[in-house]
Amino acid sequence: MATYTIVKNGVVDNVIEADMDYINTVHSDDIVIKGSYPIGYLFKDDHFVSPEVLTVPIDDVVGVPVITPKPVAPLSNLVIDSPANKVGDIYWLQRDTDAVVTADLALPDGEYMIMAERVANATNVIDDVRFVATILNGKFTMTVHFPITGNYLLTAKRMNEGLDRIGSPVHLSFDDVEFDVYV
Secondary structure (H helix, E strand, O other), rough: OEEEEEEEEEEEEEEEEEHHHHHHHOOOOOOEEEEEOOOOOOOEEEEOOOHHHHOOOHHHHOOOOOOOOOOOEEEEEEEEEEOOEEEEEEEEEOOOOEEEEEEEEEOOOOEEEEEEEEOOOOOEEOOOOEEEEEOOOEEEEEEEEEOHHHHHEEEEEEEEHHHHHHHOEEEEEOOOOOEEEEE
């Protein structure tokens, strides 16, 4: 048994406790997401959105809104220099030590704010630390420096939430980058 959110026509319709057999039998035509999300919230671009953030009253929306996905810019050829040491899929870095991250990213030249979330148990966000990255001629460069020990994640999901907040017309695509920062 688990908690599932049922989405119908782009809106959270119900939250139920069920097993997968029930979900597959009764809700095979619905969007079903593990976890509990508020009834009435909209499910848009793989995110739950409060209806209050709409610029159009919800009663004026006819049918299911057509959602056009944003173009995706892939972050590729990621390199994190020494002294960061890659162990498996995790970069180990001593606290208060600089490491330079470079990659290819086809975005306009400029400076961008990048968030790394400090997490407990690999999922529970405690806080974040922010870095300024520079993009010049399609080359992404950022110096990371973590003042507190712990586990940090750079994720496309969090970056895209920030890009949405500033009205960016594009989303990023990359595998999560994980740092273990030690004493």
